[in-house]
Amino acid sequence: MKKFKEIFQDNKIVKMFLLSILVTGLSYGLYKGMLDNFLAEVVMMGEMDRGVTEFFRELPGILLVFILAVFYMLSAETMYKAGAVIMLIGMAMHAALPPTKVLTTLAICMYSLGEHIQLGMKSAITLKLAQPGRGGEAQGLNGSVNQVGMLVGYFAIVIVFSFFAGERAYNTFFWIATGLAAVSMIFSLRISGKSETDKHGRRFYFHKKYTKYYMLEMFYGARKQVFLTFGPYVLILFYGANAATISLLFAVSAIACFFLSPVVGRIIDKLGYKVVMVSDTIILVAVCGLYGFAHHIFPKDIAFIVCCVNYILDAIISMASMASNVYVQDLADNEEEVKATISTGVSINHVITIFIALFGGWIWQSLGIELLFIISAILGLCNSAYAASIKTKKQVEAK
Numbered sequence: 135m136k137k138f139k140e141i142f143q144d145n146k147i148v149k150m151f152l153l154s155i156l157v158t159g160l161s162y163g164l165y166k167g168m169l170d171n172f173l174a175e176v177v178m179m180g181e182m183d184r185g186v187t188e189f190f191r192e193l194p195g196i197l198l199v200f201i202l203a204v205f206y207m208l209s210a211e212t213m214y215k216a217g218a219v220i221m222l223i224g225m226a227m228h229a230a231l232p233p234t235k236v237l238t239t240l241a242i243c244m245y246s247l248g249e250h251i252q253l254g255m256k257s258a259i260t261l262k263l264a265q266p267g268r269g270g271e272a273q274g275l276n277g278s279v280n281q282v283g284m285l286v287g288y289f290a291i292v293i294v295f296s297f298f299a300g301e302r303a304y305n306t307f308f309w310i311a312t313g314l315a316a317v318s319m320i321f322s323l324r325i326s327g328k329s330e331t332d333k334h335g336r337r338f339y340f341h342k343k344y345t346k347y348y349m350l351e352m353f354y355g356a357r358k359q360v361f362l363t364f365g366p367y368v369l370i371l372f373y374g375a376n377a378a379t380i381s382l383l384f385a386v387s388a389i390a391c392f393f394l395s396p397v398v399g400r401i402i403d404k405l406g407y408k409v410v411m412v413s414d415t416i417i418l419v420a421v422c423g424l425y426g427f428a429h430h431i432f433p434k435d436i437a438f439i440v441c442c443v444n445y446i447l448d449a450i451i452s453m454a455s456m457a458s459n460v461y462v463q464d465l466a467d468n469e470e471e472v473k474a475t476i477s478t479g480v481s482i483n484h485v486i487t488i489f490i491a492l493f494g495g496w497i498w499q500s501l502g503i504e505l506l507f508i509i510s511a512i513l514g515l516c517n518s519a520y521a522a523s524i525k526t527k528k529q530v531e532a533k
Contacts, residue, residue, distance in 0.1 A: 141264065141265060142263050145263075150322075150325050151259060151263065151325055152276070154325070155276055157283065157314050157318040158314075158315070158318045159280040159281065159282065160284070160286050161283075161312075161315045161318060162287065163285065163287015164287040164291060164311040164314070165311050166288075167291035167377065167380070168295065168304055168307060170370055171370055171377035172233075172304045173187065173238065175304075176233050176304055177234070177235055177238050180371075181371070182496055182499045183235060183495070184367050185492050185494050186492060187235075187239045188359075188362075188363045188488075188491035189492045190242065190243040190246075191491075192246070192491060193488060194246045194250045195250050196485060199481060210258035210262070211259060211326070213251055214252055214259060214322060217249070218248065218315075218318055218323070220247050220251065221245055221252065222315040222316055223244055223248070224243075224248055225312045225315045226312045226315075228312075229309045229312045257273060278392075281388060284388060285385055288381045288384050288385035288388070289381075291307070291377055292381045292385065293378075295378040295381070304377075341475070343465055344465065344475050344478075347461060347462055347475065348478070348482055349520055350458050350517060350521060351480075351486075352482060353516050353517035354517055355482070355484070355486040355487045356490045356513045357418070358452060358483075359487040359491055359494065360494055360507065360510040361425075361445070361448045361510070364495075364506060365425070366380050369442070369445070372503065373434065373437070383442055383445060387445065387446050391453060398410075398450075402456060407460040408461075408521060410454050411461075411518070414454040415514045415515055415518035417447065417451055418448070418514040419515065421444045421451065422510045422511035422514065423508075423511060425445070425507050426507030426508060427504055
């Protein structure tokens with residue numbers, strides 16, 4: 135790996151920034167590694183409750199565009215620090231408040247708000263600190279640092295929860311995660327500078343030529359949310375998976391994506407974004423079918439393993455969503471248009487996901503997990519059919 139100073143400008147701000155990312159990743163790894171089991175085992179949330187909670191977790195993603203508009207005069211560094219403070223408050227609420235459904239949902243929403251604010255500012259700060267022409271490498275390095283922190287958190291949950299369980303263990307680790315969030319906040323507060331927020335990258339940009347991209351984002355967001363919200367919960371409620379198992383699953387998925395992400399990128403470049411967007415659905419249908427019906431086909435212990443493998447496969451398949459960004463680049467007239475359009479797509483994605491989370495819980499509770507994953511497969515097929523209708527730049531030029 136190249137030395138940091140070859141990618142970033144040589145100053146102490148970079149060290150504080152990277153340390154904040156690393157420790158935030160570690161805190162989040164602990165948090166995410168045990169959250170689903172905490173909701174099921176301690177808060178006693180059922181299928182519908184989980185969907186409602188996810189609705190409020192995703193809500194800050196939609197509200198972010200309005201928050202950034204109100205505080206447009208603040209620098210990216212200031213907003214990043216504010217995000218760290220809000221994340222600390224959210225994590226402390228998990229540790230200190232009674233584990234009721236309402237208070238836990240409020241804590242999740244608070245933490246998610248800080249998380250979304252930080253995510254929105256990270257790119258602006260990274261690009262400012264990067265050496266000229268090294269913006270892509272800098273963002274990639276930040277992602278790797280974050281992944282390392284998360285993996286350490288996941289494996290800590292795997293080790294400890296293999297031997298200990300119960301409300302006291304969860305509460306202890308929420309306090310540890312809170313302490314780490316406080317350390318991350320201290321590093322964040324030591325970041326100086328007054329770079330501007332990326333106003334262009336957060337404006338809505340609608341244009342007729344991107345209609346199919348917007349629709350693809352809707353289908354992708356809907357089908358992604360089914361696995362994101364209910365995939366782990368199926369393993370917990372239906373198969374009885376503990377926190378150590380779920381955290382290990384997250385860790386394996388993260389490692390697989392870390393190594394396979396460049397491979398998926400090369401496949402997109404070689405075969406073209408249209409081929410990838412259409413063909414990944416073939417695997418998705420099998421993944422959804424097995425996830426929803428494995429318990430009808432195999433003995434329960436084998437069905438559990440099949441579902442775990444399919445969860446990892448879905449995480450890998452989801453990386454094919456990079457193809458839609460290449461599609462936008464193919465259509466765009468300039469780089470600013472690419473950023474604005476993708477930002478709009480992310481917002482559309484969030485709008486759909488909160489409703490899928492809400493209604494997904496009701497479908498599971500009322501009609502069963504089989505129908506929930508059938509719907510996910512159908513959404514994937516709709517995504518594939520719609521992708522098949524797009525015309526690549528080469529096809530347009532050939533006419």
